[in-house]
Every structure is written in C-alpha cells, then in structure tokens.
Amino acid sequence: MNRKLQKVTDRKNNKAGYRKLSLKQWGVIIAFLTLICIMILIAVLAVKCVVEWAVIQTCDNKVMGTATVAEYKGEFTDADSNGGMSTGHKYVHYVIMFDEPVDGHDRIEYENKNDYSAKVQLGHRYLIVFNQFEDGTHRYDPDDFIPDRIALGLLIGIIVVAVVFRKQFAAFSDKIDGLL
Numbered sequence: 600m601n602r603k604l605q606k607v608t609d610r611k612n613n614k615a616g617y618r619k620l621s622l623k624q625w626g627v628i629i630a631f632l633t634l635i636c637i638m639i640l641i642a643v644l645a646v647k648c649v650v651e652w653a654v655i656q657t658c659d660n661k662v663m664g665t666a667t668v669a670e671y672k673g674e675f676t677d678a679d680s681n682g683g684m685s686t687g688h689k690y691v692h693y694v695i696m697f698d699e700p701v702d703g704h705d706r707i708e709y710e711n712k713n714d715y716s717a718k719v720q721l722g723h724r725y726l727i728v729f730n731q732f733e734d735g736t737h738r739y740d741p742d743d744f745i746p747d748r749i750a751l752g753l754l755i756g757i758i759v760v761a762v763v764f765r766k767q768f769a770a771f772s773d774k775i776d777g778l779l
Contacts, residue, residue: 627775638757640750641750641753641754641757642754644746644747644750644751645747645750645751645753645754645755647747648744648747648748648750648751649751651739651744651747655726655728655739658728658729659729660701660702660728660729661701661726661727661728661729662697662698662699662701662726662727663697663698663724663725663726663727664695664696664697664698664706664707664724664725664726664727665695665696665698665722665723665724665725666693666694666695666720666721666722666723666725667694667695667696667706667721668692668693668694668721669692669693669720669721670690670691670692670693671688671690671691672688672689672690673688673689673690674686674687674688674689675687675688675689689712690710690711690712691709691710691711691712692708692709692710693708693709694706694707694708694709695707695709695725695727695738697727701727701729702729707727707736707738723740724741725738725739725740725741726738726739726740726741727739
C-alpha cells in the first residue's frame with residue numbers, strides 16, 4: 600500500500616495518528632462496553648449461585664427454621680468503609696426454631712453485643728446449615744438467592760441464544776463493523 604494512504608490525518612491540525620469518531624461510532628463503543636460490564640456482572644452472580652449451592656449441598660446437617668424471637672436494643676450508626684452508614688445494635692438476640700430436630704437440637708439461639716448483622720424478622724424463614732469443619736452454624740435467607748438464580752438463568756439463556764443464533768450474530772457483527 601501507499602504510505603500516504605495508511606496515515607490518518609486530522610484536517611484542522613494536520614497531525615498524523617488522530618481519528619475523529621462520529622456520534623454513531625461512540626454510541627456503538629459505549630453500548631459494547633456496557634454490554635461487556637453487564638455480562639461480567641451476570642457471570643459473577645451466576646458463579647456465586649453455583650458456589651453457594653455447592654457449599655450448601657456438601658453440608659450434612661441443614662434445616663429450615665422460623666424466627667420466633669428477635670430482640671434488638673441500643674441502635675447506633677457508624678461510618679462504613681464504603682463511605683455510607685451502617686446500623687448496628689448494642690445487643691442482639693434471636694431464636695430460630697427448626698422445622699425438624701437436627702442432632703437433638705430443635706432451635707438455634709444467637710446473642711451478641713455491638714453487632715452489625717441484618718435484622719431477623721419475626722416469622723421469617725431461614726436455612727440453617729451446620730458445617731462439620733467449622734464451629735457454629737450459618738444462616739441463609741432464601742430470598743438472598745433469588746438474584747443469583749435469575750443471573751444464572753440469564754447466563755444460561757444468553758449462552759443458548761448465542762449458540763442457536765450464531766450466524767445471525769455474525770452478520771450483525773459485520774454490520775456494526777461497517778459503522779466503525
């Protein structure tokens with residue numbers, strides 16, 4: 600190729616190496632970067648869903664329970680590391696009654712001072728997991744899994760659609776490439 604044709608010049612300054620992008624091109628670039636960020640977020644939430652499911656399934660002792668007692672005294676707010684405010688309590692006490700006894704226990708009681716844990720609501724259902732490798736238990740709110748499950752479903756759906764319509768996406772990609 601001719602060396603003069605390879606250089607891209609800016610008409611005002613006559614400097615080599617600069618290219619002026621149109622509004623359509625900026626729109627395509629911003630849309631593409633936004634799509635990449637959304638896909639990364641969906642993938643991270645999907646992986647989190649699979650990992651949490653695997654952790655819960657590997658535990659031998661797990662049971663559903665209902666919060667029957669929830670006491671909070673002495674509320675205080677404190678600045679957290681993200682620049683926001685966290686609400687804590689000077690005294691926290693709650694009891695979760697199990698649906699069926701596990702290892703001779705029919706409930707779990709938790710009591711702590713100066714705690715930043717989320718409020719346990721009376722009558723709310725929780726999944727209690729007894730981990731054999733660590734001391735204590737873990738409390739999971741089933742409602743917390745909903746966004747992760749939605750992200751997993753979206754990721755699987757996007758992969759299926761991408762495989763089924765790969766030829767149409769290739770043609771669309773060629774059209775977008777023509778804009779740039």
